[in-house]
Amino acid sequence: MSTPTLNSAGKKRGRALGVTLSSYLFLLPALVLLFVFTVYPVLYGSYLGFTKYTALQFGTGQPPQWIGLENFRTLAGDDLFRIGLANSLKYLLVVPVLQIASLAVAVLVNRSLPGITFFRAAYYIPVITSVSLAAVMWDWIYNKDGTLNWFLKSLHILGQNANISWLLNPDTAFWAIMFVTFWRGFGYYMVLYLAGLQSIPAELEEAATLDGASRAQTFWRVTVPLMKPTILLCSLLSTLSALRVLDEIIVFTNGTGGPLNSTYTALLYVYKKSFGGLDFNYGLASAAGLVVAVLALGLSIINFRYFRDASVRA
């Protein structure tokens, strides 16, 4: 009697093993791609950060040369990298503004009003506008003879003789470019929040209303807690995007980093050191990239800590 039981247990184990193996087999193509295009570059890039590896070595077929923390010492003494890192961190200021504004507008357009689809689509247009096209448009707006000055003058915020070149002034260039990031990202996050809002069961909000909760109470005690996973996703994505901002900086400043380097970011430093000409300094660029990656990791952990739990508050 015991033999059949053992056989059946063995069969079960065998079946379970088969399922596990076949699952991994299905995952294999994705794992291979992940390894080739993510894991390996991350590991090799991190290794390069501790080496001296330039185009000259590459041109002569020499391998990277291990130099320990030398690249990080160079970065610590490089004013341009410090400026870049400070500006990248300052760029994070766009994150809360972007998240609050897109969540607020998502709440507004999450209603069945006539023509609401038009507004939802309109907010999304900047997301699908290429950065170079956006740059041309904003260049006109920020020009000293541009729309922004005209608008501010007509509101008497600026004097009639004031002509600010928003992208040329070291005090305004950074904020001007950051606003373009806000403008480009706003619709994207709004759509994510909208999807999050529409996935909240209507009964929960209705129940809160029946229990006598005001609209504000329903929003803060029911909607926001249930939106936490979406808020986590959006704030994580926007934090990483802000820290790695590069497109806008390159197109608005021709890759120079703006007036008095006021818009020079850490990723621009990485780009310049690795691909900014034929002066390829892969080692130093990888070290700078590693510093940015560690910062991004730290900020991601903070985001997870704050927004991880999704529960309705009593």
Place this chain on the structure above:
Amino acid sequence: MNKRLTLTLALTATLTTSALAQQPVQIEFWTWYLSPKFDDYIGGVVKEFEAQNPGIKVKAVDKQATMEQELVSAINLGSAPDVVNLWSDATWKGAENNLLLPISDLMGRDELNKLYFENPLSNFEANGKIYGLPWYGSLDAGVMSYNTELFKKAGVTKLPTTTAEMMAAAKLIKQKTGAYGWAPAVKDPQGASFLGNFVAEGLPILQGGKAVFNSPKHAALLQQYVDLYKADVIPQDLLRKEAFQLATELYAQGKLATIIGGPQALNRIKDNNKDMYAKTGVAPAPLGAAKLQTGSGMDLVIPRASKHPKEALAFAKFMTNKANQVAFAKIVPIIPTAKGAETDPFFANAKKSKDPIERATGMVGASGASIKYAIPNVGKTDDLFKNFNDNIEAAFLGKKTAQQALNDSVTFWNANMKK
């Protein structure tokens, strides 16, 4: 049976070997920003070369903004092109990083000196070797294309012939018309174009291997430009955009009265604004105190990783020969750098034309011998130019005095320049 089999195998082997031997060598040629406008010209030269060299096939590919990055990637991936269109800074960097073959080792100095002018050749020299065959060139000043209506409105009757006169005319034009009169080189994202203003005035950049562009005369010259900028006599966007590009843009909009440089900008004006082109006049460009015509140019290099350097050299020589450079100059106002091109009757005849582009081409087309790059090969150009531009910008934005900006930059250059 055995004999027949052996014979068949031998015959097959012979035919295969001979077919392989006759298979043409394919070389890849990268141009820079020449497609689609010059596809016919490039294609024509390639076709002619292939007809004269049946064993070589040429695949022409046009690269644009990311050319340098793509070149290094292609070398990295083992698929390097064989002939590449570069320019002085990129050639120097490529040579210093051992990515290019020294052309002077492949064909000898004597032959190079016989075929090309000395100045353009020296623009592609690094460590005592020539790394590029000079191709088409341009002059920094070249010609002055000007809006005759704006000049008339401003009351400028005598065309400026010196930098000082140009500054005076620019002030007058701005005051009387509201349009800018001049867009001089200030800050260039790819280089350090303000250094060219020192050279034009006869002020040295280097002496005895040291940077010396911080004398009181250098500072006074920089201050003159800063004053023009602060008085809004020259466009503020010169701090963000390359001067020639900005000039072409503003001139077409009627917001700038002159374009100083090669006549190539006129092609764009003609294509985009025919009315503006109709009121455009052409005159010799105003020159600085040194009366120098500095310039720059393109070259053809051979990557060290090329699999067919012999064929690549043959093609590069053909592409840059006198006949093909003159033919190129006939369709676009470039300056040939091959010896003998200057005597082609095309340039003398073009000078007499009433059409601005033809006249301009005639005025500068025969000056290939004088194309000398203003900025010396100092190595580490990315860092040095960035530092120079940052300091110049600080002076323009009033964060440093002209003297302080130049002092700071000279200190950095002397600490970081290749020794």
